[in-house]
Amino acid sequence: MxxxxxxxxxxxxxxxxxxxxxxxxxRYASVFLAPSLAGLALFTLFPTAMALAISLFDWPVFGERKxxxxxxxxxxxxxxxxxxxxxxTALFVVLYVPLNVVLSLGLATWLGPKIKGRxxxxxxxxxxxxxxxxxxxxxxxxxxxxxxxxDAGLNSWFGIDAPNFLGSSSWAMPAIVAMSIWxxxxxxxxxxxxxxxxxxxxxxxxxxxDGAGPLQRxxxxxxxxxxxxxxxxxxxxxxxxxxVFAQPFILTQGGPGVSTQTIVMYVYNQGWQxxxxxxxxxxxxxxxVIIMGITAIQFVGQRKWVNYDV
Amino acid sequence: MSETSVAARRVRSGISHxxxxxxxxxxxxxxxxxxxxxxxxxxxxxxxxxxxxxxxIRWQNYADAFEFAPFGRYFLNSLFxxxxxxLVVVIASSMxxxxxxxxxxxxxxxxxxxxLGTLMVPQEVLIVPMYWLMQxxxxxxxxxxxxxxxxxxxxxxxxxxxxxxTVPAExxxxxxxxxxxxxxxxxxxxxxxxxxxIAVLTVFTFISFWGSFLWPLIIVNSxxxxxxxxxxxxxxxxxxxxxxxxxxxxxxxxxxxTVLLVVLLQKHLVRGLLVTGLGGR
Numbered sequence: 001m002x003x004x005x006x007x008x009x010x011x012x013x014x015x016x017x018x019x020x021x022x023x024x025x026x027r028y029a030s031v032f033l034a035p036s037l038a039g040l041a042l043f044t045l046f047p048t049a050m051a052l053a054i055s056l057f058d059w060p061v062f063g064e065r066k067x068x069x070x071x072x073x074x075x076x077x078x079x080x081x082x083x084x085x086x087x088x089t090a091l092f093v094v095l096y097v098p099l100n101v102v103l104s105l106g107l108a109t110w111l112g113p114k115i116k117g118r119x120x121x122x123x124x125x126x127x128x129x130x131x132x133x134x135x136x137x138x139x140x141x142x143x144x145x146x147x148x149x150x151d152a153g154l155n156s157w158f159g160i161d162a163p164n165f166l167g168s169s170s171w172a173m174p175a176i177v178a179m180s181i182w183x184x185x186x187x188x189x190x191x192x193x194x195x196x197x198x199x200x201x202x203x204x205x206x207x208x209x210d211g212a213g214p215l216q217r218x219x220x221x222x223x224x225x226x227x228x229x230x231x232x233x234x235x236x237x238x239x240x241x242x243x244v245f246a247q248p249f250i251l252t253q254g255g256p257g258v259s260t261q262t263i264v265m266y267v268y269n270q271g272w273q274x275x276x277x278x279x280x281x282x283x284x285x286x287x288x289v290i291i292m293g294i295t296a297i298q299f300v301g302q303r304k305w306v307n308y309d310v
Numbered sequence: 311m312s313e314t315s316v317a318a319r320r321v322r323s324g325i326s327h328x329x330x331x332x333x334x335x336x337x338x339x340x341x342x343x344x345x346x347x348x349x350x351x352x353x354x355x356x357x358x359x360x361x362x363x364x365x366x367i368r369w370q371n372y373a374d375a376f377e378f379a380p381f382g383r384y385f386l387n388s389l390f391x392x393x394x395x396x397l398v399v400v401i402a403s404s405m406x407x408x409x410x411x412x413x414x415x416x417x418x419x420x421x422x423x424x425x426l427g428t429l430m431v432p433q434e435v436l437i438v439p440m441y442w443l444m445q446x447x448x449x450x451x452x453x454x455x456x457x458x459x460x461x462x463x464x465x466x467x468x469x470x471x472x473x474x475x476t477v478p479a480e481x482x483x484x485x486x487x488x489x490x491x492x493x494x495x496x497x498x499x500x501x502x503x504x505x506x507x508i509a510v511l512t513v514f515t516f517i518s519f520w521g522s523f524l525w526p527l528i529i530v531n532s533x534x535x536x537x538x539x540x541x542x543x544x545x546x547x548x549x550x551x552x553x554x555x556x557x558x559x560x561x562x563x564x565x566x567x568t569v570l571l572v573v574l575l576q577k578h579l580v581r582g583l584l585v586t587g588l589g590g591r
Contacts, residue, residue: 025413025415025492026413026415026416028409028413028491028492028493029409029413029414029415029418030415032405032406032408032409032413032492032496033405033406033409033421034405035401035402035405035406035462036402036403036405036406036425036462036464036467037406038462039402039458039461039462040425040428040462040463040464042443042462043436043440043443043458043459043460043462044428044431044436044462044463045428046439046443047435047436047439047440047443048431048435048436048439050439050442050443051435051436051438051439054438054439054442061445107333110326111330115326115330119576121334122576122579123572123573123576123579124334124337124338125337126572126579127341127565127568127569127572128341130517130521130568130569130571130572131521131564131565131568131569132520132521132523132539132540132543132564132565132568133521133523133540134521134523134539134540134541134543134544134564135539135540135543135560135561135562135564135565136340136565138543138546138547138557138558138561139340139341139343139344139558139561140340141547142343142344142347142355142554142557142558143340143343145356147356148356149339149343149360152356152357152358152359152360153360155358156358156359156360182337182340187583190579190580190583191583194580194583239432243432243433243434245434245523245524246523246524249544250544250547253547263434264434264524267434267437267438268524268527268528271437271438271441271528272528277438277441277442280438281435281438281439284432284434284435284436284437284438285435287432287434287435288431288432288434288435291432292430295430
């Protein structure tokens with residue numbers, strides 16, 4: 001975690017070293033730590049364990065609870081809807097993460113330190129990252145409506161009959177991905193553009209004098225220096241994209257059919273539409289294990305390509 | 311420098327600027343569309359040819375949105391929940407950050423790792439047991455449930471600890487000589503020095519509370535009473551004959567406070583990345 005922060009905000013890493021603390025009194029520490037510790041224990045540690053426990057029960061919101069062992073998990077993997085939902089989520093991740101990273105890295109490189117008005121673009125692209133997701137998605141829902149901007153624009157400007165984006169099983173997922181990229185790429189754009197600021201111009205210039213073209217300069221000078229940021233950005237984007245919820249929930253309600261329903265939507269539906277908390281909790285834990293697995297793979301893989309020494 | 315290369319560079323920079331403007335327009339399109347629709351009369355939202363302006367600029371839509379649904383109530387609820395939640399986050403995390411950065415106690419490193427470990431757990435795992443916990447506490451459909459469950463995250467602790475570590479120890483030692491204990495030095499030395507970091511934490515925490523959707527969707531039953539802005543907006547999906555112009559007016563109003571904060575805080579966006587990327591609850 002410390003390294004992650006270092007990659008984002010290198011200016012903050014000037015530490016004062018390990019000086020002897022002013023007071024070696026654990027009692028003070030326990031007072032300072034009490035609120036956070038109590039809160040984290042009650043609202044994070046305890047629920048994490050409870051989630052595992054609940055997932056082992058037939059646990060309706062109201063009524064009798066029954067111990068099932070791994071019954072909920074075997075039910076999940078036998079449930080065609082759940083399998084479809086895992087597939088949909090994976091499809092979203094596979095489309096969204098590379099597109100997001102390539103677009104934001106490309107734009108950040110293009111809008112390099114020499115371009116005027118770069119700060120304005122940083123702020124501009126960051127706006128949908130911060131505005132309420134529901135408001136963003138509502139705008140895109142109108143945009144994708146039959147008769148909305150895309151439909152009317154394609155029709156009247158290009159004479160193309162637009163598909164019913166949100167009602168078509170082949171267009172709904174690309175529509176969700178497009179909306180999500182518009183909303184989310186400003187985050188990675190900022191990460192990359194902060195990292196690119198740290199690449200010394202002198203090295204790029206001397207590479208240019210040695211006859212290196214733009215692509216070579218990127219590959220051999222810039223890339224090695226920004227790998228920590230690329231790693232940070234891809235890991236964060238992967239984790240959050242597995243948790244996609246509001247976009248499909250509002251754009252398509254998971255439809256048509258279940259063709260855009262995601263894992264978190266499944267958790268929500270099982271828990272608060274069908275009131276089967278045990279299944280919802282088990283699905284949540286499956287998501288958790290997937291995220292942990294992907295993160296672990298990322299951290300193991302980084303040794304091969306992430307360069308922290310430059 | 312030969313004349314041709316100057317000309318070539320001009321052309322290239324011209325193309326670059328045109329492309330930039332196209333990128334900006336495509337990106338801004340949805341936001342402009344939202345504002346444009348929010349100012350149109352209801353029967354001009356869907357036209358065969360897109361128009362930036364309707365037959366009139368209807369500011370009245372912004373007032374009508376408050377009539378159409380209790381958005382006044384939603385805004386007050388969101389504001390209250392976000393401010394209260396942010397207060398809890400800032401107080402709790404600055405205290406624990408101080409302990410981790412400045413006090414020596416047994417098991418400090420292990421406890422810090424445990425703190426960071428809680429960042430791994432996604433909200434989706436916690437919502438089921440959290441709902442059950444809220445039921446047990448009798449907090450379903452209450453402000454408590456909207457504020458407290460997500461106000462104790464390790465992000466703030468981590469962010470502020472990193473900042474406290476950069477404060478020279480001599481400053482505190484001087485205060486000690488003047489008879490300042492840990493509490494005095496925390497309140498009088500560290501907190502004032504940490505104002506920039508606390509400002510970043512405050513703004514990004516506020517924004518994440520302001521936009522949060524999944525948890526309010528689960529825990530609020532009486533939307534008209536305890537509903538937040540995102541919940542109020544989402545009420546309209548699936549309704550027949552959605553009043554899109556009013557919807558867009560409400561969406562634009564929901565965006566304005568965050569847009570202002572982003573513009574005001576633009577110098578500190580990079581530092582906020584951590585809070586934003588790992589947070590979002």
